[in-house]
Amino acid sequence: MASVSQAEETVCRQRGDSENPQLSKDGDIMLGGMFSFHSTWKDRQDTYMHKPLPTECTSLLFREFQLAQAMLFAIEEINNSTELLPGILLGYRIYDVCGSIARGVRAALALANGNEVVSASSEAPCTRTGQVQAIMGDTSSSPSMAIATVIGPFHIPLISHFATCACLSDKTKYPSFLRTISSDYYQSRALAQLVKHFGWTWVGAIRTNDDYGNNGMATFTETAQQLGICLEYSVSVFKTDPPDKIHKIMEIIKASTSKVIVAFISPSDMDTVIHALSQHNLTGYQWVGSEGWILDSQTAAMDRHHILDGAIGLAIPRAHVSGMREFMLDVKPLNSSSNAIFTEFWEALFSCKFEQSKSSAGYQKECTGHEDLTGVQNSFTDMSLMPIFNNVYKGVYAVAHALHSILNCNKTCNNTAQLDPFMILQHIRKIRFKTKVGDEVYFNEKGDPAAKYEIINWQPKENGIVDFVTVGFHDASLPADKQLNLQNNSFIWAQNSKQVPLSVCSEKCPPGTRKVLQKGKPVCCYDCLKCAEGEISNITDSITCVRCHPEFWSNERRDACVNKEAEFLSYEEIMGALLTAASLFGTCMTAVVAIIFFHYRQTPIVRANNTELSFLLLFSLTLCFLCSLTFIGRPSEWSCMLRHTAFGITFVLCISCVLGKTIVVLMAFRATLPGSNVMKWFGPAQQKLSVLGFTLIQVIICILWLTISPPFPFKNFKKFKDKIILECALGSAVGFWAVLGYIGLLAILCFILAFLARKLPDNFNEAKFITFSMLIFCAVWITFIPAYVSSPGKFSVAVEIFAILASSFGLLICIFIPKCYIILLKPQKNTKKNMMGKGAL
Numbered sequence: 001m002a003s004v005s006q007a008e009e010t011v012c013r014q015r016g017d018s019e020n021p022q023l024s025k026d027g028d029i030m031l032g033g034m035f036s037f038h039s040t041w042k043d044r045q046d047t048y049m050h051k052p053l054p055t056e057c058t059s060l061l062f063r064e065f066q067l068a069q070a071m072l073f074a075i076e077e078i079n080n081s082t083e084l085l086p087g088i089l090l091g092y093r094i095y096d097v098c099g100s101i102a103r104g105v106r107a108a109l110a111l112a113n114g115n116e117v118v119s120a121s122s123e124a125p126c127t128r129t130g131q132v133q134a135i136m137g138d139t140s141s142s143p144s145m146a147i148a149t150v151i152g153p154f155h156i157p158l159i160s161h162f163a164t165c166a167c168l169s170d171k172t173k174y175p176s177f178l179r180t181i182s183s184d185y186y187q188s189r190a191l192a193q194l195v196k197h198f199g200w201t202w203v204g205a206i207r208t209n210d211d212y213g214n215n216g217m218a219t220f221t222e223t224a225q226q227l228g229i230c231l232e233y234s235v236s237v238f239k240t241d242p243p244d245k246i247h248k249i250m251e252i253i254k255a256s257t258s259k260v261i262v263a264f265i266s267p268s269d270m271d272t273v274i275h276a277l278s279q280h281n282l283t284g285y286q287w288v289g290s291e292g293w294i295l296d297s298q299t300a301a302m303d304r305h306h307i308l309d310g311a312i313g314l315a316i317p318r319a320h321v322s323g324m325r326e327f328m329l330d331v332k333p334l335n336s337s338s339n340a341i342f343t344e345f346w347e348a349l350f351s352c353k354f355e356q357s358k359s360s361a362g363y364q365k366e367c368t369g370h371e372d373l374t375g376v377q378n379s380f381t382d383m384s385l386m387p388i389f390n391n392v393y394k395g396v397y398a399v400a401h402a403l404h405s406i407l408n409c410n411k412t413c414n415n416t417a418q419l420d421p422f423m424i425l426q427h428i429r430k431i432r433f434k435t436k437v438g439d440e441v442y443f444n445e446k447g448d449p450a451a452k453y454e455i456i457n458w459q460p461k462e463n464g465i466v467d468f469v470t471v472g473f474h475d476a477s478l479p480a481d482k483q484l485n486l487q488n489n490s491f492i493w494a495q496n497s498k499q500v501p502l503s504v505c506s507e508k509c510p511p512g513t514r515k516v517l518q519k520g521k522p523v524c525c526y527d528c529l530k531c532a533e534g535e536i537s538n539i540t541d542s543i544t545c546v547r548c549h550p551e552f553w554s555n556e557r558r559d560a561c562v563n564k565e566a567e568f569l570s571y572e573e574i575m576g577a578l579l580t581a582a583s584l585f586g587t588c589m590t591a592v593v594a595i596i597f598f599h600y601r602q603t604p605i606v607r608a609n610n611t612e613l614s615f616l617l618l619f620s621l622t623l624c625f626l627c628s629l630t631f632i633g634r635p636s637e638w639s640c641m642l643r644h645t646a647f648g649i650t651f652v653l654c655i656s657c658v659l660g661k662t663i664v665v666l667m668a669f670r671a672t673l674p675g676s677n678v679m680k681w682f683g684p685a686q687q688k689l690s691v692l693g694f695t696l697i698q699v700i701i702c703i704l705w706l707t708i709s710p711p712f713p714f715k716n717f718k719k720f721k722d723k724i725i726l727e728c729a730l731g732s733a734v735g736f737w738a739v740l741g742y743i744g745l746l747a748i749l750c751f752i753l754a755f756l757a758r759k760l761p762d763n764f765n766e767a768k769f770i771t772f773s774m775l776i777f778c779a780v781w782i783t784f785i786p787a788y789v790s791s792p793g794k795f796s797v798a799v800e801i802f803a804i805l806a807s808s809f810g811l812l813i814c815i816f817i818p819k820c821y822i823i824l825l826k827p828q829k830n831t832k833k834n835m836m837g838k839g840a841l
Helices: 062-079 101-113 141-154 184-197 211-226 243-255 267-280 297-302 324-329 339-350 386-406 421-430 574-599 611-631 637-671 684-708 733-756 766-790 794-825 832-836
Strands: 002-006 010-014 023-025 029-035 038-041 057-060 090-096 134-136 158-160 177-179 202-208 230-237 260-264 286-289 312-315 432-434 440-442 452-460 466-475 484-486 513-517 526-530 552-554 561-563 565-567 712-716 723-729
Touching (some): 029 062, 062 386, 090 101, 141 177, 184 211, 184 260, 184 312, 184 452, 184 466, 202 243, 211 260, 230 243, 230 267, 386 421, 574 611, 611 684, 637 712, 637 733, 637 794, 723 794, 766 794
Parallel strands (some): 029 090, 029 134, 158 177, 202 230, 260 286
Antiparallel strands (some): 002 010, 038 057, 432 440, 466 484
16 A cells, blocks of 8 residues: 655655545544445446546435534534543544445545655654544444454554444454444344244344345344244345346245344335335335334435334434534534535535535525524434434543543643554553443443343324334343333334234144144244143143143143043942942842741751751852942952952852752762761761861962952053043952952852752752852853953943852842742742652652
8 A cells, every 4th residue: 555666765655546534623633534424336337447436426424424523523522621631632534435345445544544645764664653543433334344354453443333243343353343332243132032022933034235234134043043033034135236136125025924024224225125115015014123224214204105114123222412413503514624525415405506516416596505404304403313423422432531541631631642553442442431421331342332222113193204212122231031121002013003913924823732843844834733632732832742640631622631530430320329239139138038048947948958058158148249349439458458358258158158058969869878878977067167168268368369469459541541440450460360260169169069969859959059050150250251351441340240249149049039939939848748759759
């Protein structure tokens, strides 16, 4: 950028054309400024055959002129102060960079080097201190990145009021960059939190195609994914884009299903988007904006079709700097030392022309320079961007406080101190002060201030003007759950609605369902499937269904686990009541038979076959009928042990009695043979002992079973999904089958002996009835096994009770009813002669 010419003396010159500031004023210490007084420039096709012409800037921006005025106001206020930098005058050099990165870099080098031809000494050729000690600007992130890269090695502080790209916090790349506006690192996350707060999980995104938009949207996208928000589309736009690209973007928006659009975009690019939206009549969308445009009155003025009404977004906290508005409105072109930019500004402001101006063709009236700004209503007189003006104001004051510290100012300052940009940069990083409006100014290790935002809602008034209403706040320094503070009752949404818009790819899955992603679509697009039986989801948008505990089952809606129905054979239900009635009926019937036998105990038919065994058999049958009641009701530890052991012992007692009677029949007929002495060995005493012996064996088996592994109450979850079967587990299967096997062994033995004695000559051969009763008994218990195994739940218990009752009734009816029939209805046959007579005779 510099060359040395070997002439009469060594001089340093800047290569190329010199860059002259648009606004300047000399002072003891100089500050630089870079603002885009113009929003764009004319494109030229360079032929590389001749030197390119200087960039011609177009489209005057009043708001950038306001920013420059804010810088001048701060400098003038400091120069008039007796407390800050007393006796020191601050000067300035302010350049118009037109939003161009190339012009920004040229302006930065001009501020660092100066434009003068400088003699160079032989000891230090072409070296000098920087022309300015700090630079205010730039407004945008991309130019700020380029400028910071160029001046970073010289350690000249660059303090931006509006460059928010999070990438600028990287001190390895941009060591001298600082800013008085929060980083997009926080803004992007705050926007994602805001979108999530209102339940918008399906949104579109549009961004400026520069570092500000691309980096900001990248952070927003990353945070949105973490919060479960999906982007249906994400498009970029730039003010110089050709019409066909803008048309494609509009077609994407038109074809989308999302109703919320997040716009991370600069004001100039937002103007382009608004114009395209108006042409395509795209309305009814809920806009969520970054601080770049959400508080910009010029953007609101461009929105003549009220496309952005109801927009919501983040803005720099509002501030009022006393005296600044009056200073800005007191501008006069004829009082200015830099007439060119002021003249252009004045002509645009009042649509007039100065007689000497050549650039004001098209204006019909002549400017006097004394026009009154009081009655003018435009973007220059609008002070809605005061928060940004305040950022410029704070940046200038940050440099002033650093200089105040370096120069050891008290009542006066040390004018002889050698200023070094690196020293100034270090002091700026350490300053901490409050402005006159109470704002605390400091920079963290990344050169960023505290991240605080106002949440702004665009609310149209009756006259069509948009009111920027503060509806909440966001403070990134607070805990995550307290950062967002909204006043939900004061919102106006798109199309003047009072209801929060809905923007989802799929409706929320209610409790009782789970989300299943749709193939090939983002995670926000899903189907809701009802949870399977036994599973629930009790939250909205559940991704899984949780299986209930084994003792619980899902309800009909699948949103809660309820206690499973405990199934057991109870006395209250019909089947239990019928079986109970049958058991009691059998008991009563047995008692009636016993009474009849007791009343007619002296008759031959009762005495014919051991009266004591008959009464013992009736007693055991009574116990058999009653033991079935232990199977009914809720199983308990005692009932489980009692039911099987009582069943086993009473049935063995019963079969033992029948077996004794069978043996008596056989022995009685053998005793009638000549020389037989059998009855002496099987008399009444032996019969009682046999019954006792057979029964004692079963008692021993039961005692061993109960001692080693007794039956216990058990909750069976496997037979039924929605029921708990309360049953008695066997404990030891060997014990259970030993009890049943012993009963079966006695029954088969009894059946064989009775079968052998069935044809013995007698008018009343009891062996026939015993045979038939044993046949019924065996048939019942043989069919019991498959029926018991195949019966579900309480029905298996009912089958067991039915087997007990059926076999008991079989014994009672087959053995005792024929005798009762003779006793009560055929008493003439109840004689000893008839009992001993031959049936054939």
